[in-house]
Each structure stands twice: as structure tokens, then as C-alpha cells.
Amino acid sequence: MANPTPSTASPPVAERLRRSVVRTPLPPPDDRGRMKLVMDSLVLHLHPAKVARPALKLTYTFGLGGLLILLFLTLVSTGVLLLFAYTPSPDAAYQSMIALQTQVNFGNLIRNLHHWSANLMVVVALLHLLRVFYTSGFAPPREFNWVIGVSLLLLVVAANFTGYLLPWDQLAYWAITVGTSLLGYVPVVGDTLTRLLLGGPEVGAATLTNFYALHIAIIPLAIAALVSFHIWRVRKDRITLPREVDRPPDKTRVTTIPHLVSIELVYALVWLALLVGWASFVNAPLEEAANPAHSPNPAKAAWYFMGLQELLMHFHPLFGAIIIPGLGLLGLLSIPYLQQDMESAGVWFRSRRGRWMAGASFLLGVAATFGWVLADEYWLDWPGWLPFLPSFVSNGWIPFALLLLVLMGYYELAKKLGHTDCEARQALFTFLLAAFVTLTVIGIFFRGEGMALTLLGR
Ligand code: HEM
Structure with missing residues (x-):
């Protein structure tokens, strides 16, 4: 078929109008204007331009997802500062903690901030999971984001657990000894897994090296990657809108700037103030230096594993450490x-x-x-x-x-x-x-x- 001959007719009216618009260039922004442009575009990379008004209600999300991001950023920044003072070897680790607390300006405050933010992150991740569960926030199309969330919860616990050993005090040494002993109950590969994690038959220098690498590089990078994916999915799927029974959700939309951003800013500042206030007065625990020859009585796991340790007191280890927690995790993932x-x-x-x-x-x-x-x-x-x-x-x-x-x-x-x-x-x-x-x-x-x-x- 022959090509149609190009039309010589004049362009349609709308097009002629568009071409005739004289574009007057905007005056160049001053420094404040430029700053605002940069900040706005940063915000709009992380958020959609508009959000549903009901999703801003604090008693729906309680801002827990945002708080988790804030805690993660606090942990990364205080963690990097701690690296300047910490030495990851059994001979020097404990002394470096003492020096950090007594000789470094704000060293104690930075350690406290890191410790309390890390523990709070476990609690807040669990509360966020509960918020999502009790509002059915995992319903299609968000099923896979729930699975990512469960993986994040496990990573947050793993980050806490690996960090627990680093001060190399009695508390750390024995909590990790008790905690890693649970791994030995995994059928067939339990002993190999324990040796791999500990770098030998028991907690020692190789364990400290392994935990250090996991704690400062591998786990934080994995969390950062999964959080980015998690937030991207939240943006794509949009957050589930809160509503009353038998009533459709209110779908009114408002602009992210200033409605959402101002709430986020105030919320973050209040939490930072609370964290700094708490960390200024309540010290992270530090007992005597680790002594592998002297086990404390009782020797307890870290608090987030105490439920498991308690379960082990009532069931054969195969059930208390493997079958029941394994089925629990499988159930959680399949919800x-x-x-x-x-x-x-x-x-x-x-x-x-x-x-x-x-x-x-x-x-x-x-x-x-x-x-x-x-x-x-x-x-x-x-x-x-x-x-x-x-x-x-x-x-x-x-x-x-x-x-x-x-x-x-x-x-x-x-x-x-x-x-x-x-x-x-x-x-x-x-x-x-x-x-x-x-x-x-x-x-x-x-x-x-x-x-x-x-x-x-x-
Ligand atoms: C480091 C950990 C995590 C971070 C930083 C994070 C961050 C967020 C943020 C910012 C939101 C938006 C709404 C909100 O603030 O509630 C969200 C939603 C969501 N999160 Fe997480 N989250 C984390 C862990 C989890 C966990 C443990 C779960 C559950 C197993 C989970 C499942 C979900 C789901 C399904 C949504 C969508 C909820 C809805 O549409 O109502 N997240 N998350």
C-alpha cells in the first residue's frame, strides 16, 4: 500500500494555540528558593505528590514505619561514629568500650543512643507488624511486602544479636553462648551451622570477627536494600486506607507538601528529642570483661530470645528450638x-x-x-x-x-x-x-x- 502523502493542511487549532504561547522564563531562584526546590524534589522522590487524607491519621499507622526508618538512620550514624573508637579483638574490645565511655567526648552518649535505638527498633518493628496485621494491611496486592517485612524483622533481630557480642563483657559473652547453642538443635546441620557462625567450637576471637563483619556491613546493607524495596512497594501499592466497618474509606487527597511532610518532621524531632533525653540519663549496660571460665547464674539469652529460652524449658529441644519456632515463622509468612x-x-x-x-x-x-x-x-x-x-x-x-x-x-x-x-x-x-x-x-x-x-x- 502506498504511503499517505504528508498533509499540507495547517495544524489543528489547539496545536496552533500551544505554539503561540509565549513562554516567559521564570526569574532564577534565590538561594532560599533553590534550597526549597532541592528539598521538595527530595521529598517527592520518597513520597507521592499527593496522599489520602485519612492515611495521615496518627492513630492509624502511629507513624511506626517512619519511626523505623528514623531509628535505622540513627543507628547507622551513631554506629559509624562508634567505629572510630572500637577495636574488634577479644584483648582490646572491652578496654575500647571503657575508653569510649570515659575518654571520648560524648562517647557515652553515642553508645547509649546506639544501644537504646537498636533495642527500640526490635519493639517498634514488632508493633508495626501488629498494626499491619490488625488492620489487614497485608491484603492483596501487599502480600509480598508482608514477607519482606517479616524478613526485615528477622534482620533487625540479627543486627541486635550480632551487636550484643561486641562489647565483650560477661553479659555479651554468655548471652551469645546461650543464644548460639540453640542453633545446635537444628537436625543434621546444627553442629556445622554453629561452627560456621562461631568460627570454631565455642565463642572466641573468630566469633568476634564474624559477628563484627555481619554487624557493621552485611546486615545493615541487607536492611538498607530491603527497606528501599519495602518503601518502593508501599509507594506503588499505596497504603491501605483506614475506615470504619460498613463505611467506604474517605478518598480525599491532599498534597504531600506541606500536609504529610510537616507531620513527619514534627514526629521525627519529637522522637529524636526523646531518644537523646533517654540516652543522656540511662546508660547502656556494661558488666565486667568477658570471662569464659566463669558462667553467671542464671545465664540468660538476650531479652528478645527469652521467649524461646523459656519454651525450651518446657519442650524437648527439637520442639522448643526448631519445630515450634519454625512452624510459627512459617505461619507468620503465610498469613x-x-x-x-x-x-x-x-x-x-x-x-x-x-x-x-x-x-x-x-x-x-x-x-x-x-x-x-x-x-x-x-x-x-x-x-x-x-x-x-x-x-x-x-x-x-x-x-x-x-x-x-x-x-x-x-x-x-x-x-x-x-x-x-x-x-x-x-x-x-x-x-x-x-x-x-x-x-x-x-x-x-x-x-x-x-x-x-x-x-x-x-
Ligand atoms: C526495618 C523495618 C521496617 C521499615 C523501615 C518499614 C517501613 C514501612 C513504612 C514507612 C510503611 C508505610 C506505612 C506505615 O508507616 O505504617 C510500611 C508499610 C507496610 N509495612 Fe513495613 N517496615 C518495616 C518492617 C515491617 C514488618 C516487620 C512488616 C510485617 C511483617 C511490615 C509490613 C508492611 C506492610 C504490609 C505495609 C503496607 C501496610 C498498609 O498498606 O497498610 N513492615 N512499612
Whole structure:
């Protein structure tokens, strides 16, 4: 077919109008104007130009995701400063901490800021996970971002754990010894994994080198990469809009500058002030120098592993250290892929009934866990009652099967009471959350000498 001959007709009216517009160049911005342009374009690289008004409500996100970014930036900047004073060798690490605290200007403040921000980050990451869970913020298309979030939580814990060893004091040495011993229970590859992480059969100079490399380079880089991906996904998928039951979300949009940015700025400044205030008065712990020959009594893991350590006191290690935590993690990762009730996205606790059920499940979970820990301490004796069975059956399979029966019964009960699948799953999650929190509290505050149950760890 022949090419159409180019048209010689004059361009359409709109085009002629566009061409006729005389573009008067803007006057060049002064220094303040230029600064504002740079800042605005930086903000608009990180945020969309407009955001939904309801997403600005502080009682929806509580700003927890933003707080995590602030804490990460604080950790990176204080961490870099700490590198100037710290020596990663067993002979010098402890002394370098003492010198940092006593001879370096603001050294103590910087260490305190780093320590407390790191611990706060574990708590805030968990709270952010709970906020997302209880508002169904993981519903499609955000399923994969939930998985990225769970990986971030694990990395935040790993960053804390590897940092714990660096001061090389008694607390650090023994908490890492207890913590890494859990890895040995992984079937088949447990010993190889432990040796790989420790760089030998026990915590020593090679462990410090390994943990140092993981702590200052590998884990922070992995967190930075995953956070960038996480935030990019939040921007693409947009944040789930909060709403009341039976009401569509308010979709009014406002400009990011100044509406969102001013809130973020005030929020960040308030948190920075609180952090600096706290770090000025409360010192990060530092005990005597590590002594591999003298184990403290009780020898406890870091606080975020106390729930696991407590679980190990009631189950055979294969179940306490591997099967139960492994299934817990698998369950957490699969939450967004289970059948979803899309109606509940953005509604706190799915519904009014869901809220009541979640509250009741939490209280029940706390009471049941306390009751079970007491019963196991003073009455239950599976291996003694069933001496003919191997201990991984009497103290593993049997209590584990009972636990599964209780959980299945609870789920069915929630459904019999008229709750939807989604609300029943929320009830189960809340029950398990309460159990984990209770085990952690018991481990931290109610275990004393020889890990016996005592009042407030005495
Ligand atoms: C270093 C850790 C993390 C950072 C810096 C981070 C940052 C953020 C930010 C800034 C948002 C926007 C809304 C908000 O502030 O709530 C967000 C949303 C989200 N986060 Fe995270 N997050 C982290 C960890 C997690 C974890 C542990 C989970 C869950 C397992 C998670 C899952 C999600 C999901 C699914 C959304 C979208 C929620 C919605 O649309 O309502 N994040 N995150």
C-alpha cells in the first residue's frame, strides 16, 4: 500500500494555540528558593505528590514505619561514629568500650543512643507488624511486602544479636553462648551451622570477627536494600486506607507538601528529642570483661530470645528450638496467602466482634500460658510418667500434640460463636502472640538462680 502523502493542511487549532504561547522564563531562584526546590524534589522522590487524607491519621499507622526508618538512620550514624573508637579483638574490645565511655567526648552518649535505638527498633518493628496485621494491611496486592517485612524483622533481630557480642563483657559473652547453642538443635546441620557462625567450637576471637563483619556491613546493607524495596512497594501499592466497618474509606487527597511532610518532621524531632533525653540519663549496660571460665547464674539469652529460652524449658529441644519456632515463622509468612476477607482491609480488628474476640483471646492466652508454665514447673512430668518412651516423644510429641489440639479447638470454638474465618484466625494469632509475650516476660522477670521460677528474677 502506498504511503499517505504528508498533509499540507495547517495544524489543528489547539496545536496552533500551544505554539503561540509565549513562554516567559521564570526569574532564577534565590538561594532560599533553590534550597526549597532541592528539598521538595527530595521529598517527592520518597513520597507521592499527593496522599489520602485519612492515611495521615496518627492513630492509624502511629507513624511506626517512619519511626523505623528514623531509628535505622540513627543507628547507622551513631554506629559509624562508634567505629572510630572500637577495636574488634577479644584483648582490646572491652578496654575500647571503657575508653569510649570515659575518654571520648560524648562517647557515652553515642553508645547509649546506639544501644537504646537498636533495642527500640526490635519493639517498634514488632508493633508495626501488629498494626499491619490488625488492620489487614497485608491484603492483596501487599502480600509480598508482608514477607519482606517479616524478613526485615528477622534482620533487625540479627543486627541486635550480632551487636550484643561486641562489647565483650560477661553479659555479651554468655548471652551469645546461650543464644548460639540453640542453633545446635537444628537436625543434621546444627553442629556445622554453629561452627560456621562461631568460627570454631565455642565463642572466641573468630566469633568476634564474624559477628563484627555481619554487624557493621552485611546486615545493615541487607536492611538498607530491603527497606528501599519495602518503601518502593508501599509507594506503588499505596497504603491501605483506614475506615470504619460498613463505611467506604474517605478518598480525599491532599498534597504531600506541606500536609504529610510537616507531620513527619514534627514526629521525627519529637522522637529524636526523646531518644537523646533517654540516652543522656540511662546508660547502656556494661558488666565486667568477658570471662569464659566463669558462667553467671542464671545465664540468660538476650531479652528478645527469652521467649524461646523459656519454651525450651518446657519442650524437648527439637520442639522448643526448631519445630515450634519454625512452624510459627512459617505461619507468620503465610498469613497474607490464606483466604482473605477483603471487606476487612483498613478496619481495625476486622470488625467490632473481631475486636472483642481479639481482646478476650489475649487475656486467655496470658492466663493459659501462666497456668501451663506453673503446671509444668510443679506438676507435669511427662518423662517421669512415661519412662518407656524416648524423651523427644514424651517431652516433645505429646505436649506438642496437646497444644495443637487446644489451638484447633479454640479455632473451632471461635467459628461456632459465629466469627468469620478471618476473625477466627485473628483470635488464634492473638492467643499465640499473648503466649509468646507471656513466655518472654516470665523468662526476663521470673527466672532466677538455676533458672528456677522466682519473683522478679531474684
Ligand atoms: C526495618 C523495618 C521496617 C521499615 C523501615 C518499614 C517501613 C514501612 C513504612 C514507612 C510503611 C508505610 C506505612 C506505615 O508507616 O505504617 C510500611 C508499610 C507496610 N509495612 Fe513495613 N517496615 C518495616 C518492617 C515491617 C514488618 C516487620 C512488616 C510485617 C511483617 C511490615 C509490613 C508492611 C506492610 C504490609 C505495609 C503496607 C501496610 C498498609 O498498606 O497498610 N513492615 N512499612
